Amino acid sequence: MIATFYGKKVTGMLAALPQNVVPFEDEVSNYSFSEKQTLRLKKIMGYKQHRIAKPETATSDLCIAGMERLLSTGKLNADDIGALIVVTITPDHFMPHTSNIVQSKCNLPHSVLCMDISQGCAGFLIGLLQAFMLLEHLGNKKVILINADVLSHKVSKADRNSYPLIGDCASIAVVENVANWAPAYLNIYMDGSRGGMLEIPAGGSRMPCTIETARLQDDGEGNLRSLDNMRMDGAGVFQFVQTDVPPMIMETLEYAKMEKEDINWFLFHQPNRFMLRKLVEKLEVPTCKVPMDEVENFGNPSGASIPLLIASDLAETMLSGNTRCCLSAFGEGLCWGAIVLDLGGMDFCEMLVTDC
Amino acid sequence: MKRICDLLQELRPEFDYRESKDFARDGYLDSFDLISLVTMLEENYGILIDALDIVPSSFASVETIAEVVRKNGGKV
Numbered sequence: 323m324i325a326t327f328y329g330k331k332v333t334g335m336l337a338a339l340p341q342n343v344v345p346f347e348d349e350v351s352n353y354s355f356s357e358k359q360t361l362r363l364k365k366i367m368g369y370k371q372h373r374i375a376k377p378e379t380a381t382s383d384l385c386i387a388g389m390e391r392l393l394s395t396g397k398l399n400a401d402d403i404g405a406l407i408v409v410t411i412t413p414d415h416f417m418p419h420t421s422n423i424v425q426s427k428c429n430l431p432h433s434v435l436c437m438d439i440s441q442g443c444a445g446f447l448i449g450l451l452q453a454f455m456l457l458e459h460l461g462n463k464k465v466i467l468i469n470a471d472v473l474s475h476k477v478s479k480a481d482r483n484s485y486p487l488i489g490d491c492a493s494i495a496v497v498e499n500v501a502n503w504a505p506a507y508l509n510i511y512m513d514g515s516r517g518g519m520l521e522i523p524a525g526g527s528r529m530p531c532t533i534e535t536a537r538l539q540d541d542g543e544g545n546l547r548s549l550d551n552m553r554m555d556g557a558g559v560f561q562f563v564q565t566d567v568p569p570m571i572m573e574t575l576e577y578a579k580m581e582k583e584d585i586n587w588f589l590f591h592q593p594n595r596f597m598l599r600k601l602v603e604k605l606e607v608p609t610c611k612v613p614m615d616e617v618e619n620f621g622n623p624s625g626a627s628i629p630l631l632i633a634s635d636l637a638e639t640m641l642s643g644n645t646r647c648c649l650s651a652f653g654e655g656l657c658w659g660a661i662v663l664d665l666g667g668m669d670f671c672e673m674l675v676t677d678c
Numbered sequence: 679m680k681r682i683c684d685l686l687q688e689l690r691p692e693f694d695y696r697e698s699k700d701f702a703r704d705g706y707l708d709s710f711d712l713i714s715l716v717t718m719l720e721e722n723y724g725i726l727i728d729a730l731d732i733v734p735s736s737f738a739s740v741e742t743i744a745e746v747v748r749k750n751g752g753k754v
Contacts, residue, residue, distance in 0.1 A: 362714045556709050564729035596713050600729040
């Protein structure tokens with residue numbers, strides 16, 4: 323779908339991170355990399371360090387830590403909230419929803435609509451879409467859009483394809499109606515036929531978790547993982563991103579009647595440095611407009627990747643005047659999309675290190 | 679061709695590449711090696727390799743690697 327939304331503004335962002343920073347060197351013995359390979363991959367892929375939640379941390383813990391910071395510092399008022407969306411592929415439970423847990427722990431009013439959305443790497447765009455649609459019915463109330471995952475609980479520590487790259491994080495974006503704010507142009511594509519490229523086979527109704535599904539197996543490429551773990555077809559995902567994402571971004575710009583030169587920042591989901599570099603080459607946009615340092619500093623935190631990138635790299639810019647951005651995210655589903663919108667003039671844009 | 683052979687040797691010195699007709703299929707180069715090799719070729723030949731060329735079949739042999747380098751503007 324492709325659509326235009328009028329008068330919708332992101333007025334604040336916070337990224338809540340676990341305090342535990344794990345250097346790649348500390349985990350390299352889990353993988354079958356030689357010392358030479360390790361050094362190469364640090365440079366090429368961005369394997370440096372990532373933020374990993376404690377084993378007992380659930381997704382809502384990061385969300386609540388972030389929300390409590392905003393509520394206790396007066397950056398957010400519970401009575402101003404109309405809806406709370408939590409986008410996650412690692413919910414605390416099947417029931418109750420993570421959004422309801424956050425509502426309860428943060429003492430939000432019962433009038434707040436709580437909604438979970440199951441979406442991974444493209445989750446910020448899908449969350450924005452839902453927030454924009456809800457705002458049509460919420461007047462001057464705000465939508466709280468949380469993207470949160472503790473993927474470290476679902477990825478095998480012996481999976482060198484995925485574990486060095488992932489990170490845990492919860493991002494909170496406040497979205498509200500602001501008259502005369504620049505339109506947002508949103509474009510989303512889905513292809514369920516390629517869904518197997520990124521999957522967690524066990525744990526749902528198709529394949530409940532058992533002792534068998536928890537058994538680690540060698541995939542023949544030096545990775546050990548179980549059916550309870552996330553599995554990624556790295557080569558397939560790479561080709562998907564390089565083939566499908568550039569034309570979709572160009573289509574979005576054309577729909578917005580803009581050229582690449584009109585965009586101040588291209589803020590992309592952060593899978594790994596190599597994939598981003600190749601995507602930027604394909605798009606032929608200046609690398610100085612495309613921050614790509616998230617994986618090496620925090621890891622790839624799934625749907626929270628773009629808000630974390632904004633909070634870590636562009637906080638000052640976001641607190642001053644507005645700047646035109648093209649956001650693009652892509653991942654499980656498969657789902658890929660882009661949004662051209664103005665960001666800036668935010669009330670807050672910050673990171674929070676939690677004890678999660 | 680010698681430069682490509684040298685890069686392969688630097689990447690995974692434990693293999694004799696003359697013994698394989700398909701480096702990926704025979705387990706000489708895994709997906710991380712392909713990414714490393716792409717970066718090494720780009721640095722050595724001063725080229726940028728098109729992302730759509732980064733598939734295992736492009737790196738099956740010294741000849742196919744040379745073809746990728748040529749296709750992306752390198753002189754082999």
